[in-house]
Amino acid sequence: MISFILIILASIFFTGIIIRTKSIVTGRKGPGIFQPVKDVIRLWKKGAVYSKTTSFIFQIAPSIYFASVLMAIMVVPFGQYKGIISFEGDFVFFAYVLALGKFFSIISALDTGSSFEGMGASREALYSMFAEPAFFILMGSFALLTGKTSFQEIFASLHFGSSISYILGVLATFVLAMITMVENSRMPIDDPKTHLELTMVHEVMILDNSGFDLGMILYATNLKFAMYGALIANLFMGSFPLYLTIPIFFGIQILFAIAVGLLESFTARFRMNHNAQYIFVLSSVSLLIFFGVLLMLGRFN
Amino acid sequence: MPLYYFILAVVLIGCLFFARSKTLHHILLILFNILQWGFTIYECFHFNTEQLGYFTVDGVALIMLIVLSILSTTSSYHSVGYLEHQHKFHTTPLRAQAIYYAALGILIMAQTGAFLASHIAATWIFVELTTFAAAVLIYHERTEYAIEASWKYLFVCSIAITFAFIGILFLSISAQEAGTINLSYQSLIQHAATFNPFWLKLAFLFIIVGYSAKMGLFPMHTVCIDAHTVAPPPISAFISTTLMNVGFVAIFRTYTIIASTSILPWANNILLISGTLSVFVAAVYLLRVNHFKRMSAYSSLENMGIVAIGLGTGGIGYYAVFLHLIFHSFTKASLFYQIQQVHRVYKSYLIRNTGGYFKYYTPGAMVILLVFICITAMPPSGMFISEFMIFRAMFEKHYIGLLVLILILLTLAMWALGKNFFRLIYAPPVNFDSSHVGKISLKESLSQFILLGLVFYLGFNPPQQMVDLINEAIKNLPH
Amino acid sequence: MTNVLLIVFTISLLYLGIATRLLTYIRIFAFQGLLLFGVSFIELTQITTLNLIFILLETIIFKTIVVPLFMNYVIKKNKITRDSEPYLPSFISLIIITTIIIITFILSNAINASHISKIYFVVALSALFAGLYIIITRRKIITHVMGFLIVENGVFILSLAVGNKMPMLLNTGILLDFFLSFLVLGIFVNKIKDVFKEPDMQTLSQLRD
Structure with a gap:
């Protein structure tokens, strides 16, 4: 329960910090950190306009997308505290609930019949496909390392001892952070601020969404950021008491947001045809984590 | 020392x-x-x-x-x-x-x-x-x-x-x-x-x-x-x-x-595979080669393939391998020395630019003929004996299928070599101006005759010291 | 600690697979030299000071400073275009290098050796085959040389695994490295330019049947 509340709280300011970092780096004052949430609330007050060519799928997809993200957040633990839902192998559930939401957002994009949206959908599907093995190999390695199969148990029993575990921690953070960028369609995979439909990935899929639906989709992005931030934070929390873990949690969320902001300010997005290889690197690196875990366990020395 | x-x-x-x-x-x-x-x-x-x-x-x-x-x-x-x-x-x-x-x-x-x-x-x-x-x-x-x-x-x-x-x-x-x-x-x-x-x-x-x-x-x-x-x-x-x-x-x-x-059988297999592929590659390329030195190079590849096969077969093959290497060294060296003289006559290494070598430099043509006899392992030469021993070793080890394959490939190689050598010696040259052909004295080909003579002599009449040396060299191998 | 360095080394191999600019290759190479220094410094505890200085010279001075600077110089002098021009897209390179790592890992499981740490074996063979792969799939001569240097790095790692017991082998390997790198890089990269007089060195592929 505690993780759910904290992630919701973090989601309120997460995107705001990213935007604020970017504006400070570029020498502007920038909007307040709650501006994205205010925008979402404004959108939620509006009704939605649906195209005549769309079917019911287009109408239910944003809600399912939003719900899937919420479901996924419920699985995320907080240190030694379980999430609302917790069972053996829940990280598989986590990944596929997110995939379900993504699936609906993809078919709703196809449902509009716009060629741009179809293109965006195909890209999004491709990138998710490449990012999936990375996530599973990573979680699989942790499961192997700890001998546990649920999020909460894995994170609770993770502890860093030998030098190799530090490099594994660093690599895991890197992979998780990059999966976050892929899943949220941020730089360097996709530029959320791009204005040319041809080069968009995620943004082009939601061109036809408006009002309340758009608000949900945008807020889901914030939630996802906070959710992955929470996963990364979980890597470092171990079994500290609550008064330590909550500051750690927010500290890591803020750091992560600032890092994303800096990354987006200083890198250019990749060329579209370089994205696939970039995402595949994540799988390769998580494979190395897997080998490192085997090394630590002494199954291999 | x-x-x-x-x-x-x-x-x-x-x-x-x-x-x-x-x-x-x-x-x-x-x-x-x-x-x-x-x-x-x-x-x-x-x-x-x-x-x-x-x-x-x-x-x-x-x-x-x-x-x-x-x-x-x-x-x-x-x-x-x-x-x-x-x-x-x-x-x-x-x-x-x-x-x-x-x-x-x-x-x-x-x-x-x-x-x-x-x-x-x-x-x-x-x-x-x-x-x-x-x-x-x-x-x-x-x-x-x-x-x-x-x-x-x-x-x-x-x-x-x-x-x-x-x-x-x-x-x-x-x-x-x-x-x-x-x-x-x-x-x-x-x-x-x-x-x-x-x-x-x-x-x-x-x-x-x-x-x-x-x-x-x-x-x-x-x-x-x-x-x-x-x-x-x-x-x-x-x-x-x-x-x-x-x-x-x-x-x-x-x-x-x-x-x-x-792991000796495993190593033998590796050698056999490598040798067979060498002979195969050599035979295939010999059929389409158009350059004398490349041709000789592929012929070396073929011979090294035979050596590898001999080593991989074992038995009498070990002995034959050394014999083959010695003979091959002498033969191939004299071929390359002769190619240098061919080049002095025709100013080219390309096969299509040559012909009628007998007319321009008879001793050289004799060398080429002798080299051909040796390199294709025809009976009077020493290489016939070494190659025959390798084949006998294969026969004794019951590598019949491989033996047949190698023999077919060697026949192809022999045909290709013969075609090119005989063209050099007998065929009338195309577009060749013979007025500038310099005189080559016989003494420049003397070393080749000596080397080839060694191949023939050592093949039929191996001195006891050489036999002992080879047996000494292979003493650590299983018999 | 060596494990950490070796894992980072493996990641640099992955990066090599997707790098497109020659400058990136050079940087990766310099970085690998640093990593190798770290590994040898930690691992080789039983060798004499003189040997250690020799290895220092090899990894820090030679691999990290001299060779990268020299390659930079060669690229500038010969006006080589800065793209690595692979025959295959980087994505496939990445998959293949990952596969190489997986295969060497699986291969290493077949060993039941007690005297050598398997991670050396995995990383060394991965570097070896990744280097060969780079040589095969890149068009330029300079990238061939870089692939060769990666192969050399792999050999260096492997020789570190036996270096404590047999410093002689290690030194031989290092000498080979010096000798070949200077020979291959120095003489030829410059000579080729002199003979061919082309702004960009093309592949040497006139000799064929």
Whole structure:
């Protein structure tokens, strides 16, 4: 329960910090950190306009997308505290609930019949496909390392001892952070601020969404950021008491947001045809984590 | 004594490099050959003694050393002729000559070292040195082809030598596990039975791939082919004969280590595969080759394939392999020396530009004919005997299917070689202006007749010493 | 600690697979030199000071400083275009290098050796085959040389595994490295330019049947 509340709280300011970092780096004052949430609330007050060519799928997809993200957040633990839902192998559930939401957002994009949206959908599907093995190999390695199969148990029993575990921690953070960028369609995979439909990935899929639906989709992005931030934070929390873990949690969320902001300010997005290889690197690196875990366990020395 | 040999050789090479006079070069070259022969004769009388810690003259080394000394004398002689006639109207600049002779000296010295080395790392270092010297010599003509060939030779040989080094590392790992850190061949053969087969297999695989570049065997044969095409003919004669022997010795010594372990059948299979593929590649390319030196190079590949097959078959094959290497060295060397004279007549190595060689230079045509008889292993020649023994070994081991395949491939190769050689000798030349053909004196072909005579003589009447030496060389192999 | 460095080394191999600019290759190479220094410094505890200095010279001075600077110089002098021009897209390179790592890992499981740490074996063979792969799939001569240097790095790692017991082998390997790198890089890269007189060195592929 505690993780759910904290992630919701973090989601309120997460995107705001990213935007604020970017504006400070570029020498502007920038909007307040709650501006994205205010925008979402404004959108939620509006009704939605649906195209005549769309079917019911287009109408239910944003809600399912939003719900899937919420479901996924419920699985995320907080240190030694379980999430609302917790069972053996829940990280598989986590990944596929997110995939379900993504699936609906993809078919709703196809449902509009716009060629741009179809293109965006195909890209999004491709990138998710490449990012999936990375996530599973990573979680699989942790499961192997700890001998546990649920999020909460894995994170609770993770502890860093030998030098190799530090490099594994660093690599895991890197992979998780990059999966976050892929899943949220941020730089360097996709530029959320791009204005040319041809080069968009995620943004082009939601061109036809408006009002309340758009608000949900945008807020889901914030939630996802906070959710992955929470996963990364979980890597470092171990079994500290609550008064330590909550500051750690927010500290890591803020750091992560600032890092994303800096990354987006200083890198250019990749060329579209370089994205696939970039995402595949994540799988390769998580494979190395897997080998490192085997090394630590002494199954291999 | 090896120490004095190396010091003197280095001094002579240094003098050759800095000397800028033709007479001086010739004198130094003669001195170098005297040194080489003196050392060889010295080693004949110090058989099986360890010298300088890293060198021992055993059967393998002595056979190869004698062959090397014979060929280095002839190659030196023909190098002089080659440098005189390389350009149409003027001789090679003295600086280039100096580099050529110095590199030749290094090549001979490095090969001597590689034959004598009794430590696996010492062999490796000398093999590495041969790469360097050969690359310099291949670059001698300074054409685009030359730079391409020497670049490829240097680069691929470097990779190959790295492979061989990895093989040695694997061998050293298995030696460490067996509790020894002495990597001399003798110690390795003694302890080989206790080595971990996995490491041994990896080591053998890497070493055979690595040294195959030197031996001109299947996986890395391409460098040798390209090198032959552009190297000066006396050097091609080296690359194709003694340098291949160097590769063979390096592989053979590793094979001797393997021979007392349980993975011998596996190693034999590797050799058989490599040899068969070599013969196959050679036969296929011989059918479409249009360049005399490339043709000779593919013929060397074919012969090395036969050698690998003989080694992999075992039994009487071991003996035949050495016989074959000796005969092949002499035959191929005289072929390359003769190709140089062919080039002086036609100013081209391309087969289609030649013809009617009998008319222009009869002794040369005789050499070509004799070489053809030897290289295709026709009965009166020594190579017939060695090849026949290898086939007999295969027959005894019941490799009938492989034998048939090899015979078919050899027939194809024979047809291709015959077609090209007879075109050179008998066919009327096309678009050839015979007015500029210079006179070639018989004495320039004398060395070839001597070498070919050796092939015939040694084949039918092998001296007892040679038989003993070969038996000494293969004493560590299972019978 | 060596494990950490070796894992980072493996990641640099992956990066090599997707790098497109020659400058990136050079940087990766310099970085690998640093990593190798770290590994040898930690691992080789039983060797003499003189040997250690020799290895220092090899890894820090030679691999990290001299060779990268020299390659930079060669690229500038010969006006080589800065793209690596692979025959295959980087994505496939990445997959293949990953596969190489997986295969060497599986291969290493077949060993039951006690004297060598398997991670050396995996990383060394991965570097070896990744280097060969780079050589095969890149068009330029300079990239061939870089691939060769990666192969050399792999050999260096492998020789570190036996270096404590047999420093002689290690030194031989290092000498080989010096010798070949200077030879291959120095003489030829410059000579080729002199003969061919082309702004961009093309592949040498005139010799064929």
